[in-house]
Structure formats: C-alpha cells, structure tokens
Amino acid sequence: MEKRAVTIKDVARRVGVSVSTVSRVLNHSSYVSPETEQLVLNAIEELHFAPNQIARGFVNKKTSTIGLIIPDVSNPFFSDVARGVEDYAIIDGFGTILCNSDWRSEREAMYLDLLRGRWVEGVIIVGSRSSAADLTRAIGSVPYVLVERLMVGSGPSVWTDNRRGGALATSHLYERGWRTFAHISGPPDSPSATERRKGFLDGMRRESVTAYEIFEGDYRVQSGLDIGQRIFARGKAPEGIFAANDLMAIGVMQAAAQAGVRIPEDVAVIGYDNIAPTDYTSPSLTTIDQPGYEMGRAALSILLKRLHEPHTATAEHIEFEPRLMARNSTRKAT
Amino acid sequence: MEKRAVTIKDVARRVGVSVSTVSRVLNHSSYVSPETEQLVLNAIEELHFAPNQIARGFVNKKTSTIGLIIPDVSNPFFSDVARGVEDYAIIDGFGTILCNSDWRSEREAMYLDLLRGRWVEGVIIVGSRSSAADLTRAIGSVPYVLVERLMVGSGPSVWTDNRRGGALATSHLYERGWRTFAHISGPPDSPSATERRKGFLDGMRRESVTAYEIFEGDYRVQSGLDIGQRIFARGKAPEGIFAANDLMAIGVMQAAAQAGVRIPEDVAVIGYDNIAPTDYTSPSLTTIDQPGYEMGRAALSILLKRLHEPHTATAEHIEFEPRLMARNSTRKAT
DNA sequence: TTGTACGCGTTATCAC
DNA sequence: GTGATAACGCGTACAA
DSSP: OOSOOOOHHHHHHHHTSOHHHHHHHHHTOSOOOHHHHHHHHHHHHHHTOOOOHHHHHHHHSOOOEEEEEESOTTSHHHHHHHHHHHHHHGGGTOEEEEEEOTTOHHHHHHHHHHHHHTTOSEEEEESOOSOHHHHHHHHTTSOEEEESOOOTTOOSEEEEOHHHHHHHHHHHHHHTTOOOEEEEEOOTTOHHHHHHHHHHHHHHHHTTOOOEEEEEOOSSHHHHHHHHHHHHHSSSOOSEEEESSHHHHHHHHHHHHHHTOOTTTTOEEEOSBOOGGGGTSSSOOBEEEOOHHHHHHHHHHHHHHHHHOTTOOOOOEEEEOOEEEOOGGGOOOO | OOSOOOOHHHHHHHHTSOHHHHHHHHHTOSOOOHHHHHHHHHHHHHHTOOOOHHHHHHHHTOOOEEEEEESOTTSHHHHHHHHHHHHHHGGGTOEEEEEEOTTOHHHHHHHHHHHHHTTOSEEEEESOOSOHHHHHHHHTTSOEEEESOOOTTOOSEEEEOHHHHHHHHHHHHHHTTOOOEEEEEOOTTOHHHHHHHHHHHHHHHHTTOOOEEEEEOOSSHHHHHHHHHHHHHSSSOOSEEEESSHHHHHHHHHHHHHHTOOTTTTOEEEOSBOOGGGGTSSSOOBEEEOOHHHHHHHHHHHHHHHHHOTTOOOOOEEEEOOEEEOOGGGOOOO
8 A cells, every 4th residue: 555556657768668658568659669568568568467447437438347236246146147148248358347236226326326436337137126216317428238128218138038037837737737826026126026927827828727826026045035924824725836036936845845745756846047056946837947147247348348349329138048947846647 | 437537636626725635634644724624625525535445555565455366265164264365355455366276286377466466465365285496486475364375484374283283083983983984085195184184083093993994085075975875885894984074975975875984873974163054964964173264363363463564573373172063863773 | 625746557559 | 660648537735
C-alpha cells in the first residue's frame, strides 16, 4: 500500500526511453524497433508492471470490466452461468464484477448503480424478477443482456423455452403411464416459473387430464420438502410430481423418503435445471436440462458483440432447447 | 454511450461557480454558503449528474473494488465462500471481481495481474496451490488474505485445522466400530488435502490400525467414482472410507450403489466440507463441516481491517473449528 | 467563502 | 522510430 504501484513511467525510466514508446509496445499501436521493444518487455517483466486499466479506461472510455448480476451464486444453476460468463470474459481480457441480488429488485438496482459508478462496459442480468419499468430504469444506458428473463421490448437476451420445457416434463410423466399429477411451481413473480407452469397446464390440457393440483413453492429445497410432506401426509398422493426446479424436486424426494413413499415405484418425480446433484440423488433425478454454462457463455458473446459493434441495433436473442434427461426417478417399474 | 456524460464542470458552469465549489458540496469537504450550495444541488438534480467513480478513485487511489480468486465457483464450497465475501463487501460499498483459477498457478498469476491492473484495493485468494515463491511474487504489493492456504511467512489467513478435521473423521469411523479403512485423498499439491491426509494417518496411528490404504483422488466426483469402483470390484472392501471432500464421497456412494454395496450396512463413508448436497444424498452423508460462508466473511473482514489500518502490520489469522456432522452414511446398524 | 492550478496514469496527436 | 504534450474527470493544496 505504502509503496506506490509501478507505472509506465517507471518502466520508461528504467529502459531510458519515453513513456510513449512504452505505451506503443504495450498497445502495438505503432512500430517500435525490435531492440527497444525487447528492452521494454524485459523491464516490464522485471518491474512486474501491469498497466493501470483505470487510467487507460479514463482515456479511451474502456474499463474492460463487466457486471454480472445473478440471484445467488450458491445456487448451482447460477454458479454454472457465472462460470460460463467468467471463463469467456477473461479470454477477451474482461474482468467480471459479481453481484448477488437475492431476486430482490432493490438490490438489483443498487448493484446497477454500483456497476455504473465503476463504468462497467456492460451488464449481464440473470433471472431478474423486477418489473420491466424498474429494470429499464435501473439499467439506464448501460449495454446489457438478460438471461432467463424476457422483456416486452425484446431486448437482447438468452432464454430457454421454459414453457416447452414444462410441457416436456409433463408429457414424459404421462407417457410413462402416470395419470394423476402435481406441479410444484416456482415463485409467481418469476418469469421462468410462470412459463414452466404454463407448460404443465399445456400438457394437462393436451392429454385431457383433470386430476392435477398445483402447489406454490419458492425454488428452494425447503419448500419442496414442506410441500412434499403435505402431499404424502394425505391419503392418496399424485402419481407424478413435476417440481419447477431441481432443488424443490430434491426436497420432495426427501419428504418421500421420510414418509416411506418409494420413488419411482409409488410416485414419480421430475425436476428442472439439471444441476449436478441430480445425478447423485438416489434414485437419480429425471429433469429438464437447462445448460447454465452455455447460457452464460452465450450471454457474454452477445454482450461483447454489442460492445464491439454498438451501432447494430439488432437485439440479439439466443434460445436454448430444453432437453429431457430421463433418469431413475421416473422409471416405470413395469 | 454516444452522448458525453455530464461532468462536474457542466454543473459548475451551469451555476456559475468553480468546479472546486461543486466538489466541496459533493464531499462536504469544506464550508460552502447555503445559497450556493442550494444552487449547486439544484443544478446537480437538473443535469442528473453522478460523479465519476473512476476519476474519483484515480485521485485518491480508492477503487472500492477487491478481487476474489477461487478455484471454481461451480464447487459448492467455494460458491459459499464467494457469497460470504460478496455479501459483506457490498456493505462497505466494495465491488468484487470474481476469478476462477481452476487451481492453476498460471491462471492465478494471470488474474492477479488483471486485478492489479484494475487497482483493486485488496485480494482474497482461496485454496491456492501455487508455491509460496510464485504466490508471493504474483501478489506483489497488493494487500491480501489467504483462505484454506497457509504461508510459511504466516501472512493474513483464514483456515480450518484440516489435520484435526481429518483426524476427527477417522476417529468417528473408528468409534463407530469399523476396523479397516481407506482414505481417498485430494491432489497432493493441495495444502488442505495434505493436512487431511495427515489427520487420517494420525487417527490410524493413535488407534494402532495397520489395515488401511490410501488412494489419490483429485477432489472431483469422477475420481471418487473411479476409485470406488476399483475398491468395490475387488473382493474385500474396507469397512470405513474417508474421502477428503464431499464430492469424492458422493462419487464413492455412486460406485457403491452400482456395485450393490450397501451404505452404511456394508461400508461406511464420510466426506469433508459439508456442502449442501450432502444432505440430499441417500443415505445422507456424514461429513466434516467447514463453514465456507463464514470463512469468506472472515477473510473479508481481515482484508478490510488491513485496508483501513494499513500500518498495523499484524498478520491476522482466523481459524475455524472443523465440526463433525454425523449423518446416516456412518450409522452403525447394530 | 471561493477560485486556480496541478496531479493522478495512460493514450493520441503532433513534432522531430 | 521516438519524444513531448494535451486531455480524460475529479480532489485538493494554495492563493485570493
């Protein structure tokens, strides 16, 4: 702290050239004689010099930093997204400021302010539940990409067709022969949850099923557990349960184990997201795959494209296909 | 983007005062007559002016940004640490730049360069496997805190006594009555892995057990699965298996399920870390708790203290107690 | 009480 | 090929 960080001046002095020359070898902005270039490179190495991005951004208004707002890194799906963003951001020399919003609109807005103050070049916002108006206002003029959230104006976004995914899950249960159903939905203000629920209803309608119930969860293990306990405490449980995400599905499986309900012999369970732990559960959990890592990567690529070509106003939208991952929790024992 | 942001100059011109006056009302750094102050405030409001944090940090060398280098956010233990750091950093207005090193020394060094370039005020480095020399060199003069990694010079750090944790796990297996053991260690260049392994050997020695084997894993599920398959393919499996982290323990449990080996009836398994999924496995996984969230928080508090009081050279060290979380994977069926 | 001038680290634009 | 210098937005001694 006390000792001043090494600057371009130190390097210049060390080699005995001007700062401009050092700057030139740093940016390859103009020809420099091979010998001096080598000298400069050596000095940079020896002094352990790293150009001050702050000052750099000060000049050409580029901070090489982006913001990433996700609800919660502790959630495996979002940590996958984060990893996808970060892995590819670094390739282009971008640093990523991580923000956990806890799905709260105010925190999102607060972080957006913080990010704007740091002059991030762009922002990736994942799973926002803010109203379109709030979100637009908070974003301001910062280039952005939305993930798992669509906006009416159809801004740039990355999305999987959650409605189709929900229908996929439901059809799978039906095709395997189950005839009474329950859906444990996510929180009502979550766009993905709403769509998955619609998908469930689509499935019910298509197969003309009327024997179904919907419970409202909050995407966390505990709510799956609670609802599962309620379901299994009653006399007749539904044959097939579609939880709107894997964490709640895991909660349901725990409740089943406690209640002595066997999966999949007595009840089939399907989740959503395909987070890593679904492979470890016993039985392994059938789920709908949503490729978090690739989605993060895609979001970043859209954002970078926007930054490099600010004038193409096309709001790019990348959509991923939900995929069924059939595992043992829905295996028909026939 | 196109339109130049409004600066302090614009405000000054608007009111007809100097920039310093505006600066003064912004920072309350000195007295300003109430009338001019009001005028300035009005202008700020009208022009929708927000001070440029970059320029501000440029002047007083405070970026209000820290760096966090972890091996991999996708790993639940590290994402917990990240959450702990971030949650408390934001309270003091600090942004956190997230970096995934994949345990690789070069990536760590590269990120450190990137962070230094962004003039982060400090860095938290988690689970580094770099040599002390490399690490010291890469860090340079940036204030830092190490988590799950000790340095000979005993810099500031957050740590749990992994050796004791390893011994704890081993003793637990012994006390529950198992008499032949296997340890699946982490990668040999990982300090925590080495310590846990020592703890295992401590336990073996104390109980005078000679019937044990050590397998070398890499902290990932797959290696637990592979090693588990090797173990169960042979005739006689050890009675108690201590995996150096939960992910490998989960792999072992999968291998057991495949091989028809029952847990805990035939083989007991204990992990390390107490990541969330250990609660979902079937049977639930006994493990040693390492409080990632609190460790992250502690690391941040040490770092902030260093930043606020740069002169107190005391290298603070916070140590957490490993705790046994006894669950069903080691329940003796007696 | 308020204004002037300088510096922070870097790049771009001129000269040489 | 290389060097000197203005400029970026803001804070702060120092001057008035």
